Amino acid sequence: MSRSLLPLVLALAFVLPAPAESDEGAPPASARLALAVADAIRGAPAEAPVALCLSGGSAELRRAFGTLLAARLSAMNLGPVVLDVPPERAEAAAREQGTRSLARLTLDVEGGELVARGDVLGTWVNFWSGRTPTRPPKPAAAVAEGVEADAAVLALAAVGTPSSGTPGPGPQQRRPVRLLGAVFARLETPLGALAAGDLDGDGRDEVAALTEHEVVVFGADGRVLARRELEGTPAAATTREAFGALAVLTGPPRLAAWSTRYARGEVLVLDKAKGTLRPSGTLDAAPLGTAERGAFVPGQTVFAPELRLADGRTLTVPAPFGTASFASPRMLFVHADGTASLYARPASAPAKASGLGAGSALGDLDGDGMPELLTTSPQLQPTPDVLRVFSLTSDAPLAHEPLWQGALPPGRALYVVTADLDGDKRREVLVGSWKPDGTSELFLLRQGAP
Numbered sequence: 001m002s003r004s005l006l007p008l009v010l011a012l013a014f015v016l017p018a019p020a021e022s023d024e025g026a027p028p029a030s031a032r033l034a035l036a037v038a039d040a041i042r043g044a045p046a047e048a049p050v051a052l053c054l055s056g057g058s059a060e061l062r063r064a065f066g067t068l069l070a071a072r073l074s075a076m077n078l079g080p081v082v083l084d085v086p087p088e089r090a091e092a093a094a095r096e097q098g099t100r101s102l103a104r105l106t107l108d109v110e111g112g113e114l115v116a117r118g119d120v121l122g123t124w125v126n127f128w129s130g131r132t133p134t135r136p137p138k139p140a141a142a143v144a145e146g147v148e149a150d151a152a153v154l155a156l157a158a159v160g161t162p163s164s165g166t167p168g169p170g171p172q173q174r175r176p177v178r179l180l181g182a183v184f185a186r187l188e189t190p191l192g193a194l195a196a197g198d199l200d201g202d203g204r205d206e207v208a209a210l211t212e213h214e215v216v217v218f219g220a221d222g223r224v225l226a227r228r229e230l231e232g233t234p235a236a237a238t239t240r241e242a243f244g245a246l247a248v249l250t251g252p253p254r255l256a257a258w259s260t261r262y263a264r265g266e267v268l269v270l271d272k273a274k275g276t277l278r279p280s281g282t283l284d285a286a287p288l289g290t291a292e293r294g295a296f297v298p299g300q301t302v303f304a305p306e307l308r309l310a311d312g313r314t315l316t317v318p319a320p321f322g323t324a325s326f327a328s329p330r331m332l333f334v335h336a337d338g339t340a341s342l343y344a345r346p347a348s349a350p351a352k353a354s355g356l357g358a359g360s361a362l363g364d365l366d367g368d369g370m371p372e373l374l375t376t377s378p379q380l381q382p383t384p385d386v387l388r389v390f391s392l393t394s395d396a397p398l399a400h401e402p403l404w405q406g407a408l409p410p411g412r413a414l415y416v417v418t419a420d421l422d423g424d425k426r427r428e429v430l431v432g433s434w435k436p437d438g439t440s441e442l443f444l445l446r447q448g449a450p
Helices: 003-015 029-042 059-075 087-096 151-158
Strands: 050-056 081-083 101-110 113-122 140-148 179-187 193-197 206-210 214-218 224-229 244-249 254-259 265-271 276-283 306-308 314-316 321-327 330-335 340-343 351-353 360-363 372-375 386-390 404-407 412-419 428-434 440-447
Touching (some): 029 140, 029 151, 050 059, 059 151, 081 087, 087 101, 101 151, 151 440, 193 412, 214 254, 224 276, 360 412
Parallel strands (some): 050 081, 050 101
Antiparallel strands (some): 101 113, 193 206, 206 214, 254 265, 265 276, 372 386
């Protein structure tokens, strides 16, 4: 995202609905945190005018949040003054500005939350203090507030990260992987498949989620663009749990969807203007990728080991698999026992790997032109589940330390895809999880500013 987009993102912080379907009326994360922090500053109790000094990983996130917080404090008649100085200079700068209170805050995204921590102190200097400034006894308070982060917060936090740019000749420069996460969207039923791709030709990916009987398409901000109840003849042998296949097709862009509840799949076209998914055909094979096709094992949440590749050739992997991911020429198939078959190219013998979770995918996150291996915990009920990112520069990627790993929100993470949500050629990560209450959650992770 370029700096020129900052005003738009800041505006979205005021007008966009929250991503969760059950919380559509809630204000966005930055506005909620600004309200909580402003109340804490007023309760210190701070005396006007109040100086604000913000620090943290992302300058754009600090700047946007500072604008919101200053507006809230202004409405409280606290006369805010935003200081653009390092934290160690804040107290002296606040006195130079003639303020009587100072709020020093560190702003970061941690574990899916937007968090502000710091303190509020008095800056008024008693005349009788002489050359040694002394603080008044009030205000004096600690501030520690946090709210659930959202997609707009992550967009701001990502400003300033180096872009991968357009691939050119020779090796590309790798950038460190540092992912920040926030809830992207929620579904009221268990997730059966997850996919991402450009469905409307605007250069930005949409996110598609499949449940037992429905397909839902989300925009980059987590809002529902369209949804459709699936139709067709019931399958002869269905699965106990929600399961299916989703893939974004090209030329023209379409969405292929197949739930194991039905005997055939559907090809759908997104009409963004009307907010609909229009059927344009049926499927006789499960869509594993853009052009790769497979078959369900009747009554089981796995695919048969035989599949058809994009070039029409048939490939037989060592065992049935529940997860398939393609980043040409590499292919990944994760089996039910937590092992995986990793192909460097279709004609090569697969490398074996173990310790992978059902939520696994291939995707280039560090911008070096080579995909990384993303995988969740192999445990059935991990507490918490963890997303790990491994380099594929060796034949045994999981034998080495991950490039990055981080805890996921509570739930069972079963689906992982990568997407370019804002058209900047950088891949974001989406993790689909089942929650204990029978709902599902899509968790978005994207590169944060170093």
